[in-house]
Amino acid sequence: NAGVTQTPKFQVLKTGQSMTLQCAQDMNHNSMYWYRQDPGMGLRLIYYSASEGTTDKGEVPNGYNVSRLNKREFSLRLESAAPSQTSVYFCASMGQGNPYSNQPQHFGDGTRLSIL
């Protein structure tokens, strides 16, 4: 059981380049999330998808787009990368139940993204 799988694990981009971070989960979870982790700022939510076919902005959505391709996959796209987007990106998923239930989130290993 792989849980949450993110690809790639590392990436270096030049300013202005675009790329897509991939995330897949095999736990049949409804909800999926993208976070960025920066020193001294913890994890900040970029976008989330409460269910297949829906996406919503989180705390720091500017400069990003997402696609909930199907129940398993939730991708994050940087259309024109900027140095401020250098960060570690985590994907997470959460199980079913009441939307307000206290199910824990399951995290991927993260993607280290550097933008020069």
Add this chain to the structure above:
Amino acid sequence: AQRVTQPEKLLSVFKGAPVELKCNYSYSGSPELFWYVQYSRQRLQLLLRHISRESIKGFTADLNKGETSFHLKKPFAQEEDSAMYYCALTDYKLSFGAGTTVTVRA
């Protein structure tokens, strides 16, 4: 709006000493609170949740609604407890604190 505050960025203790990581929150409803841990080179994982009232790896956390706190405690720290710890609050999406890096010295 919801907000989680972890006032300590770094915490260093000696092995066998007690350790307490502070977490305060602001939330207009009844909070669901978690502690997550990230060991070196590992993914973020759930440590414990307030509703379970459980002790995991010797850690406990009590929700104090009067003080709006959810501090994480362990009476005798071990070297393997060295990690980054995040307090988090959720309705259906998690809000994380800034994290506390714990170093346990031999």
